[in-house]
Amino acid sequence: MSNITFTMIKPDAVANGYTGKIIDQILEAGFTIQAMKYVRLSEETAGAFYDIHRERSFFKELVDFMTSGTIVAAVLVKDNAVADFRTLIGATDPAKAEPGTVRNRFAKSIEANAIHGSDSDANAAHEASFFFSAFERF
């Protein structure tokens, strides 16, 4: 069972002023914050983060979107963190996300879908260390 996951509040949600409401929903669901910061991704860092999607048709749009504004990156702690966080954020496409999930409440489209959540323990560890050094994690 995992105990950390990695998240980004994406540019659409930060620009729309949803950061506080989203953090509140995350804390209410029982996660604690091990690390958090504002980040503006470059094309290179966004491309590296989403390297697994490099061959997908939407890769360039995804990189353009993720570099379009400030994001909030965070490492979250909870028992069963990866699976519980995926449940909390809902389906990739907000039109298919369960009522009350973060994407159902705050996302507008499959691309501008408000929030990222790691999809495995291995990716959570990799993504957390991609963004944060050991000195930034508490």
Ligand code: GDP
């Ligand atoms: P996630 O794990 O739910 O974030 O979904 P994926 O790993 O499949 O996709 C990563 C991100 O790429 C999603 O969160 C979306 O921001 C974006 N994305 C996924 N599918 C599409 C698509 O069909 N079109 C576009 N433009 N973006 C997409």
